[in-house]
């Protein structure tokens with residue numbers, strides 16, 4: 001039997017590394033498009049993983065990538081805009097293109113990564129509003145079995161959030177916090193990726209959205 005292929009968009013990032021290695025251990029073959037595959041040699045050495053240079057914002061490229069795939073997983077996101085309009089491009093327009101390409105290529109299963117408190121209307125930041133808009137598009141896509149995930153901050157060996165704060169705490173005498181009372185329930189990256197792999201073929205998750213939180217809630221302070 002040939003392995004089923006999963007296309008993981010944004011698979012070269014922090015969550016993607018973990019997810020892809022779990023997918024390969026579960027027997028899947030993975031295609032991971034990147035803007036620059038050379039930066040991701042640690043993924044390239046994994047068996048059954050194809051990291052390829054591709055512009056995923058190009059619709060023809062997406063169509064071609066998805067042909068023959070069992071499922072598509074979208075992890076692509078940015079935390080900050082370098083250029084005005086980037087949140088919309090990556091979190092909303094790309095989701096529209098992914099949905100169209102799934103429909104064109106005959107892919108019926110999509111896992112989409114959103115974020116806790118993402119909400120197109122009420123999100124507290126542009127990041128969360130654009131993530132909310134993209135998630136709503138995914139959940140209402142026609143002909144697609146979609147599951148979305150809404151994690152709190154994710155921690156793990158290579159995370160950017162806790163490692164960044166640890167670096168600052170080591171190097172600054174005082175660390176000013178803009179929102180010390182912000183609440184979060186950090187979740188371990190391995191738990192997030194395990195849930196995603198389990199959901200892939202679980203029909204009971206079709207059309208559902210899951211908040212993913214760790215067992216304890218903390219303030220930023």
Ligand SMILES: NC(=O)c1ccc[n+]([C@@H]2O[C@H](COP(=O)([O-])OP(=O)(O)OC[C@H]3O[C@@H](n4cnc5c(N)ncnc54)[C@H](OP(=O)(O)O)[C@@H]3O)[C@@H](O)[C@H]2O)c1
Nearest residue numbers: 010012013014015034035075076077113115151152153154
């Ligand atoms: N990490 C967290 O604490 C956290 C919490 C809540 C939700 N999430 C969500 O979880 C998902 C994965 O997060 P992560 O921490 O793994 O992110 P990450 O490490 O920043 O990885 C994101 C990936 O997206 C790709 N990407 C970024 N900008 C792009 C662009 N303009 N065009 C095309 N591709 C682009 C990059 O791939 P290339 O550079 O190879 O092209 C990168 O590897 C995201 O949807 C994020 O919103 C994360």
